[in-house]
Amino acid sequence: MNAYPIIDHDRCTLCGRCVDICPKKVIAVRDGSIVLTEEECMLCSHCYAVCPVEAIRFDPTALINPAFTTFPCDEKAVPPGDVSPADLVNLARSRRSVRRFTPDNLDDRVIADLVAFAVTAPSGSNCQEWEFLAVNGRDRVWDLAMEIKKFFIALNRLARNLLIRYLSVPVAGTALLRYYRDHLDSVEMALRESEAGKDLLFHSAPALIIVHGGMEGSTPVEDAQYASYNITLLAHALGLGTCYIGYAVESINRSAAIRRYLGIPRGNRIHAVLALGHPDAGFERHALRKPYTLRFV
Ligand SMILES: Cc1cc2nc3c(=O)[nH]c(=O)nc-3n(C[C@H](O)[C@H](O)[C@H](O)COP(=O)(O)O)c2cc1C
CATH class of the missing domain: 3.30.70.20 (Alpha-Beta Plaits)
Known part of the structure; x- marks a missing residue:
């Protein structure tokens, strides 16, 4: 090379x-x-x-020009100021977390296009140390949800035990205490609902994109988040919906069994799990945001 x-x-x-x-x-x-x-x-x-x-x-084994097959996209370097700011703002503000999907399946090529756009994100020192795993098909997504369910059943058993909660502090800090306080009840509810075939984890999405990677680069966590965000924006432009699934990130990172199930290489961390599919609900207006701080010095 x-x-x-x-x-x-x-x-x-x-x-x-x-x-x-x-x-x-x-x-x-x-x-x-x-x-x-x-x-x-x-x-x-x-x-x-x-x-x-x-x-x-450049040698094509060193650098490629990501290409798209499911929509026309002639390469055009847009100069600064030559794009409608309102279009950009409206696109970004119209991307919402979608938690209702139609059962329609996704073509693998659409997922390939989303990933091709993901890798155009910036990365620290241009490391690009991201990898992508697609789980395409409702049955496959459900099977993964069932693997993750085993993890949460075991975690809840630990978290419900007062002694274990406090004994875990020297080893794991306050993570288990906080999980017990903030998440145990909603996870219990999701576990119960799953008995009736309801998928509160992945919102019955027909596909997932998992962004993972080695941790050797300059800023692998940030890089993967920027790549993931690209996916959410292009998905919206393609008429699809996405939702970050933080619960899945945590459980896969903490469970050797799920990592083996997915074939995640040793040493790789999961950075984002995106539920993906055709939205089954639309939004009439943009979401509001909490008041924020901006200081000039
Ligand atoms: C890192 C991260 C993890 C998230 N995890 C979940 C999750 O596990 N389940 C879920 O339904 N939404 C999850 N979300 C979606 C947030 O709840 C959502 O982004 C937030 O409420 C703002 O809404 P919006 O995305 O529609 O603008 C997550 C978002 C981020 C950025």
Whole structure:
């Protein structure tokens, strides 16, 4: 794998834009020619993106141009200020957590497109250390819910025991105490409802996208959240609904059995689980938000 820009010297006009834009000083002009320096390339591909004569490319085993198959999308670099701010605000504000889905299945290709858009998110040092696991099909989602149910039955047994709650503090901090106070009752209710076939965990979604990854990168947790948020926005644009499922994130991270069931590599953390499907309810207006603080210094 060539993890450096490949320069076509016949095309290069020595305009120097690639040199100016490179954050790592990987490219320089020396003796009337563009050369690679000794610096390590982080594969941000800014050099490729600014070149007016397409004189820079990358080995496709190092970098790809994510493509979409379920909707037309001609590549267009939108200059700052050249997009309707109102459209963007309305899109972001119209994305809501969807907790009612129709039973319609999703084409794998739609999920592939959502993931292709996910990976266009920014990442610390351009690490992109995210991986995606799709659970596509209502039966599969339900089977995972049943695996997670076993985890919560065991957790609730522990949390209901006063002695264990307090003995857990030196090892796990106040996590079990807080779980008992904030979540035990609603989880009990969800467990009871599941006996009647109700899926309060995944809201009967026909599909899930699980975002996970190794923890070696600069900011793997944040990177995965940005990627996940991209999925929620494109899903909305495609007429789909999403909902982050934090309960699933916690349980999968804490249960070796569920991780094995899903084939999550050792060392990877689950960062987001998104329920996904066709919404069975619409919203008439944007959600309100709590008052917030903004200070200027
Ligand atoms: C990290 C995270 C975890 C969440 N976990 C759940 C969950 O387990 N179940 C659920 O129904 N909603 C979950 N949500 C959705 C939030 O409740 C929702 O985002 C919030 O109420 C704001 O509503 P909105 O997304 O419609 O704007 C989660 C959201 C985030 C960001």
